[in-house]
Amino acid sequence: MAEVLVLVDHLEGEIKKSSYELLTAARTLGEPSAVVVGSAGTAAKLADGLREHGAEKIYVAETDSDEFLSPEVSVLASLIESASPAAVLIGVSADGKEIAGRLAVRTGSAWLNDVVALSGDGVTHSVFGGAYVAEAKANTEHPVITLRPGSVEIEPSPGAGAEQAVEVTSGGRSAAVTSREPIVGGDRPELTEASVVVSGGRGVGSADDFGVVEGLADTLGAAVGASRAAVDSGYYPHQFQVGQTGKTVSPQLYIALGISGAIQHRAGMQTSKTIIAVNKDAEAPIFEIADFGVVGDLFTVTPQLTDEIAKRKS
Amino acid sequence: MNIVVLVKQVPDTYSERKLNPSDGVLDRDATDAVLDEINERAVEAALVLKEAGDGPGDESAVTVLTMGPDRATDAIRKALSMGADKAVHLSDEALGGSDAVQTARALAKAIGTVEGVDLVIAGNEASDGRAGAVPAMVADVLGLPALTHAREITVEGSQVTVKRETDEGITMLSAALPAVVSVGEKINEPRYPSFKGIMAAKKKPVATLSLADAGIDASDVGLANALTSVTSASPKPPKSAGEKVTDEGDGGSKIAAFLVSQKLI
Numbered sequence: 248m249a250e251v252l253v254l255v256d257h258l259e260g261e262i263k264k265s266s267y268e269l270l271t272a273a274r275t276l277g278e279p280s281a282v283v284v285g286s287a288g289t290a291a292k293l294a295d296g297l298r299e300h301g302a303e304k305i306y307v308a309e310t311d312s313d314e315f316l317s318p319e320v321s322v323l324a325s326l327i328e329s330a331s332p333a334a335v336l337i338g339v340s341a342d343g344k345e346i347a348g349r350l351a352v353r354t355g356s357a358w359l360n361d362v363v364a365l366s367g368d369g370v371t372h373s374v375f376g377g378a379y380v381a382e383a384k385a386n387t388e389h390p391v392i393t394l395r396p397g398s399v400e401i402e403p404s405p406g407a408g409a410e411q412a413v414e415v416t417s418g419g420r421s422a423a424v425t426s427r428e429p430i431v432g433g434d435r436p437e438l439t440e441a442s443v444v445v446s447g448g449r450g451v452g453s454a455d456d457f458g459v460v461e462g463l464a465d466t467l468g469a470a471v472g473a474s475r476a477a478v479d480s481g482y483y484p485h486q487f488q489v490g491q492t493g494k495t496v497s498p499q500l501y502i503a504l505g506i507s508g509a510i511q512h513r514a515g516m517q518t519s520k521t522i523i524a525v526n527k528d529a530e531a532p533i534f535e536i537a538d539f540g541v542v543g544d545l546f547t548v549t550p551q552l553t554d555e556i557a558k559r560k561s
Numbered sequence: 562m563n564i565v566v567l568v569k570q571v572p573d574t575y576s577e578r579k580l581n582p583s584d585g586v587l588d589r590d591a592t593d594a595v596l597d598e599i600n601e602r603a604v605e606a607a608l609v610l611k612e613a614g615d616g617p618g619d620e621s622a623v624t625v626l627t628m629g630p631d632r633a634t635d636a637i638r639k640a641l642s643m644g645a646d647k648a649v650h651l652s653d654e655a656l657g658g659s660d661a662v663q664t665a666r667a668l669a670k671a672i673g674t675v676e677g678v679d680l681v682i683a684g685n686e687a688s689d690g691r692a693g694a695v696p697a698m699v700a701d702v703l704g705l706p707a708l709t710h711a712r713e714i715t716v717e718g719s720q721v722t723v724k725r726e727t728d729e730g731i732t733m734l735s736a737a738l739p740a741v742v743s744v745g746e747k748i749n750e751p752r753y754p755s756f757k758g759i760m761a762a763k764k765k766p767v768a769t770l771s772l773a774d775a776g777i778d779a780s781d782v783g784l785a786n787a788l789t790s791v792t793s794a795s796p797k798p799p800k801s802a803g804e805k806v807t808d809e810g811d812g813g814s815k816i817a818a819f820l821v822s823q824k825l826i
């Protein structure tokens with residue numbers, strides 16, 4: 248069976264959940280080979296987890312290069328040459344898409360981007376925030392496929408995980424990384440991975456009052472999101488923006504508080520299984536897609552809801 | 562410093578966007594078209610750098626470059642009316658339906674027609690395709706460094722430094738010019754074109770390139786030669802409205818009851 252290369256996403260040796268989703272998805276196409284690019288000692292931290300999730304091989308490309316994303320691209324390009332894989336799987340993220348695009352253009356491979364499902368016949372995309380479903384296929388060998396996080400249920404499965412060192416060559420001119428400050432996640436679940444998301448909009452009115460949104464989120468074990476108007480007004484940080492220019496979320500439950508439901512916001516959340524909306528304005532478009540809507544003031548409705556849920560839990 | 566700004570005309574996101582059921586390609590006639598908001602920011606960033614006069618050379622020029630159908634001239638005019646000096650429009654029917662790989666290769670060729678380019682500035686992600694990678698891909702083809710998702714750009718002499726901001730955090734990047742930079746939403750607030758700017762834009766030079774002018778082989782571009790093909794596209798039935806109640810002091814409890822009935826809590 249052909250190899251399927253999986254680029255392992257990690258933060259200094261700490262695995263990202265999406266990497267295990269990729270290993271699960273890879274098994275539908277062939278034998279997963281994990282590709283670890285990082286500083287010396289990274290693979291040792293990741294190897295056990297990768298084996299438990301089905302990696303038959305682990306390519307180890309350890310380097311102290313400060314070149315920005317170029318080591319990932321050149322390692323994958325050389326593995327495409329040497330292993331002629333059935334496909335290369337990479338997670339959708341700012342870095343993942345950039346690596347995938349560069350790899351595709353460098354190796355003349357098809358790039359299937361933002362895929363939500365894949366099989367031997369092709370891939371599925373969810374377009375315009377879920378307004379369309381499209382099926383697509385690659386017309387080249389070794390396509391590069393970027394998979395949206397949260398699309399695949401992780402299934403552990405033991406793999407041999409034989410390690411093999413890969414040389415990192417320096418390819419062409421590259422930007423140099425002079426410093427990094429990763430965002431360290433708080434206690435709440437990751438927005439794109441959460442099964443419940445509670446979002447606030449301009450109607451929340453201030454950064455302080457976002458406490459009401461967070462309060463409900465925490466009783467539900469939910470992630471917090473925000474509309475662009477709330478982000479632009481400085482109520483909540485940008486990385487929590489949901490919508491066309493923010494994150495796409497598709498949780499079991501999405502609760503929109505003080506959000507009008509502009510088309511660009513809906514593009515990021517309308518595939519949620521169940522949608523609840525609270526808005527003062529009975530005509531707000533968010534009600535057109537809400538499974539349950541309350542016309543009312545979020546500052547009275549939300550605390551009551553938070554209390555009721557807390558009561559049920561205790 | 563010679564700056565090329567990559568701009569793209571996109572369907573206005575305030576109108577409904579459609580996929581053509583026959584080939585799965587964006588139906589560009591179904592909606593109004595505008596200069597992508599992120600590209601206004603890219604133009605603004607170029608104008609700010611030009612006005613500051615940093616970077617190599619005594620004189621600076623900002624060239625906007627787009628690959629798109631005839632009507633993309635509207636997007637070009639918008640960028641010129643903001644203050645860009647001239648434009649290149651790569652327009653050829655054969656380009657229709659090109660995918661990201663083909664687009665990046667074609668843009669790289671078109672950039673090659675502009676002499677002495679020091680810096681290419683693009684948006685980080687187009688609002689229609691959302692590939693979020695074309696600038697880095699163009700850089701890869703040209704063998705240039707890519708400094709992407711910039712929140713701040715500084716040019717000193719022949720060195721460019723970018724503060725890159727994504728969901729993952731902040732990374733400081735630097736490279737020697739020439740280089741490709743893509744800008745994020747928070748880079749700046751684009752200026753409005755003035756009346757004078759709008760009038761002046763009508764007289765600014767726009768070079769229209771065919772495939773042959775740019776040295777692009779027709780077999781490398783277009784839907785028929787794309788590396789990926791959409792095999793089917795269908796609209797999902799829109800979600801319909803459920804129950805809506807007016808709060809009479811029990812709105813929160815009613816939501817809780819609904820969540821219980823749906824086994825969500």
Ligand SMILES: Cc1cc2nc3c(=O)[nH]c(=O)nc-3n(C[C@H](O)[C@H](O)[C@H](O)COP(=O)(O)OP(=O)(O)OC[C@H]3O[C@@H](n4cnc5c(N)ncnc54)[C@H](O)[C@@H]3O)c2cc1C
Nearest residue numbers: 448449450474475476490491492493505506507512527545
């Ligand atoms: C290119 C482009 C990209 C965009 N991308 C995004 C994106 O990614 N995400 C996004 O969200 N938007 C995006 N937008 C912006 C979008 O068009 C809307 O402006 C934005 O979503 C509005 O946010 P909002 O609903 O919080 O604010 P508003 O539209 O101002 O709505 C606030 C709502 O709160 C209600 N309200 C006020 N007070 C209360 C109260 N006390 N209790 C209950 N309800 C109350 C009001 O009735 C109103 O409906 C984009 C726009 C453009 C042009």
Ligand SMILES: Nc1ncnc2c1ncn2[C@@H]1O[C@H](COP(=O)(O)O)[C@@H](O)[C@H]1O
Nearest residue numbers: 567568628683684686687692693694695
């Ligand atoms: N057809 C095009 N013509 C000019 N620039 C483009 C084109 N496609 C993409 N770009 C540039 O690349 C950026 C990112 O686009 P994308 O990678 O497609 O999300 C855009 O904001 C533009 O600056």
